[in-house]
Amino acid sequence: MIRAGLLFSILSIFPAFLGWYQLWFGLTPAQEINLAIALLVSFLWVTELIPLYVTGFLVLFLELIWLLPGWGPGAPKTITFLSCYFSETILLFLGGFVISSAIRFYGLDATIARFVIKNTKGSAFLLVLSMGFATAFLSCFMNNTATAAMMLGLVSSMMKSLDESSPLRKSILFMVPFSANLGGIGTPVGTLPNVIGIAYLQEKGFQIGFLDWMTFAFPVFIFSVLILAGILYIVYLKKESSIQSIRLLQVQEEKQFVSSKKRMVSIVVIFITILGWISSDWHGVSNGTVALFPVIVFFGFSLLDLKEFRNLSWDVLILMGGGIALGKAFEETGLAKHFVTMFMLGESSQFSLFLFFSILSLVLSCFLSNTSVANLVLPITMGLPAELILPAAIGATIGASLAMPLPVSTPPNALAFSYGGIRSLEMVKIGGSISILSWIVFTVVGGLILNQLQIVDFSNF
Structure with a gap:
């Protein structure tokens, strides 16, 4: 695998040194280098x-030591690509990570899940449906x-009690993995393709508010x-004995090790942040600026400790920065056009x-990670x-999160x-359906709501 990877890496870069991409596709020198970098990463x-985050660093490295020096007159400044990593x-998304960490640290996720599971009133269908909505909402x-x-x-524990x-x-x-995938599309911070798509749109001057996104x-x-x-229900639960199955359900008891006062303060901080995101169109403060509020409050007032700060998914942020920087190169060189x-x-x-583009992203995401697909398809748009x-x-952003027919399609599926x-x-039958x-x-x-919100215009098919 490593040898094949090295061979492909050489083959993707080698034509750029000989000017073959310019000859084959009619590219400029900068576009040729951009294409070689895109193929490699x-x-x-x-x-x-x-590791994916290392590839995120590699994008910036190649843009700084190869793309910019080979650009010639009119090359952008290095800050053009550096800024992509802290935009x-x-x-x-950093604010989303901090909120996610707080929800987990204070057991708010488990509290919601236990409440849902314990109030299904002996119905297997209601149990599955409630787990689906709880999972989707948390996602x-x-x-x-x-x-x-x-x-x-x-x-x-129930899994062990029930026959396979x-x-x-x-x-x-x-229900759990599929609803986790579906719930991710619900907010701009729900999944990586959402954030990547919004980043590309912001670079082009398009702003979709937090509330507008949630509305569709x-x-x-x-x-x-x-x-x-x-x-x-049709495939499995129609003939299921609900009472007998629910009797086997054993939900782990909650163990409370955190201060109830801090827990309540955390809920308030999360609520204020979400409210700030939803109302950003009214108060005029950007979503990124609002996202700094939970970061400062949770760590500044020791609601979360240094260990939690270190455990934030910094690798994912670097991966996102690499994707945004690659897209920025597509835009600056004119390769996308x-x-x-x-x-x-x-x-x-x-x-x-x-x-x-929604179909293209969906099909590709059946076999590739939705983040990879977003990074591949969005620059073209x-x-x-x-x-x-x-x-x-x-279309490309949401389509990347709707593919779930295979165990390898998404990490929740594999889990x-x-x-x-x-x-x-x-899984192919249920996930494909x-x-x-x-x-x-x-x-x-979604298309109808987007059209009604005048975000898009579908009057001419």
Whole structure:
């Protein structure tokens, strides 16, 4: 694998030194170097031959020592790429990480989950549906994989009590990871593709408010979770003995080791932050600036300690910075516009590009990580004519989070699959169905809301 990676790395860079990319694709010298860097880091992101965050650093390194020196007259300043690693978008996601850490540290996630699980009134269907909504809601603000792990951990004792062929067990193992994936689209900080997509749009001068995002995304994941519950009911739960299965449910008891006063203060801080994000269009403070509030309060007043600060996902922020820097190079060199012209995408309508890029991201995300897909597809959308960028970018961003047919499609899928008792073919059937149906919900319901909000214009198909 390492030898193959080194071979591909050499093959992706070698033509750029000989000017072959210029000859083959009609590129400028800067575009040629940009393409070589993009091919190399895309391969590394997809294969994870080296850690993803190291690839994020590699993007900046190559842009500074190769792209800028080879650019010639008119080259941008180094700050153009350096700023990508601590931009408004990075601050927004940092605030999301801190809130996620506080939710976990003070047991707020487990409290919500226990309340939901204990109030299902003996119905297997209500249990599965409630777990789905609880997981999806938590995934709006927490890491999808961490949310899925926490929810499955809470009912792990039940997993051992039920036979591997139990319809309820299978339903939970499908509901939790799929709803974690779906819930991630609910807010701008819910999943990495959302943040990456928003970062690219902000670079182009497009602003989508926190509330506007939730207005179209919340109905999409709510309807999708309902549809998923319906599928699981038809396939598994219709013949399940609810009372017998629920009797086997044993929820781990909560162990409270934190100050109730600090816990209440944390809830208030989280609530104020979310309220600040939602109302950013009214008070005029950017979402990135609002995101500094929980960072300062939680660590400044020792609600979270230095250990929690060190445990924040700094590697993910570097990965995001690398993706944003790569997209910035696509924009600055004009490579994105070149590809758009080459494939004649600029002649399409807003709606057709909305569909095209959402399908493209969904298909690619079946086999690649949604973050890799966002980093690959979104730079191309930035080369479209100004009026086409927004619908194409939103389609590509959300489409990357809707793919879940395979155990390798998302980390939550792989986690659920590791519990055993579900076959790959079963995941393909259930995951493939909800991927298609959630995409339909997104394009119909989400598209309609986006059009009503006048964020996009689908009047001309």
